[in-house]
Amino acid sequence: MSDPVRLCELRDTALSVDEVLAAVADRTAGGLCVFVGAVRDIDHEREVAALDYTAHPSAHERLRDVCEQVAARHDVVALAAVHRVGHLDVGDLAVVLAASARHRGTAFDAARDLIDTLKSTVPIWKNQAFGDGGQEWVGLP
Template sequence: MSHDHPSLRLLAVRETPLSVDEVFAAVGDRAAGGTALFVGTVRDHDGGAEVTGLGYSAHPSAEAELRRVAGKVAADFPVTALAAVHRVGDLVVGDLAVVVAVSCPHRAEAFAACRRLIDDLKREVPIWKHQTFLDGTEEWVGV
């Protein structure tokens, strides 16, 4: 059983609105020369169809899986600090769905670690998106 990497500052799956400022502040560190931040927002279309509503559902293991994914990124890159928060529940166009940030000594590794964090989160953390379209159809993504 591995213990938490000390650079993991904020990891959460929550129903309340997300804050870029909160995530950015969580990775602030005097040792970091570069911080990369990614914000995923609800867009108004997908595959050419107009999206009218969207909800995210998470498996009970989602936070533990988020911690595992984040720990792997922190182990594979020279991470000074890392944070990731994903929203669940019903969202509207323009809402923040996910905010991740990584600070590192230098910008190149911050960009690389942030990209890996969001890519692994989307691929491995059990959070599913349910979209409803203008024409009344709907779909589940990531199930």
């Protein structure tokens, strides 16, 4: 049996929804669910100017572990997850992930599990720069 984790990366370059979707496409999959997270312009009623993501050296290994755990919990055909690091402007894609499965419900469940587990356990931290000159770290332990 082939590895269901087909793409798992941290990148400092622009992310591609098409690449992630292609990674999970499979003739046996009737459901493909894609999640795209983008940098928004407002957070907690403050204007966001930009942000920077910083990853711990273990983040890639931890992301891979999360993908493998999600694959073990759901009957998926394939999973893919790519997270951006470095400087991002409003509108840039921060994370793109996808799950494919024989049926849509499983694909939805796996994609939700993947983003929720990634956000809560992978050591990637966000430093938001606000329009008023302030900044805030998010996701620190």
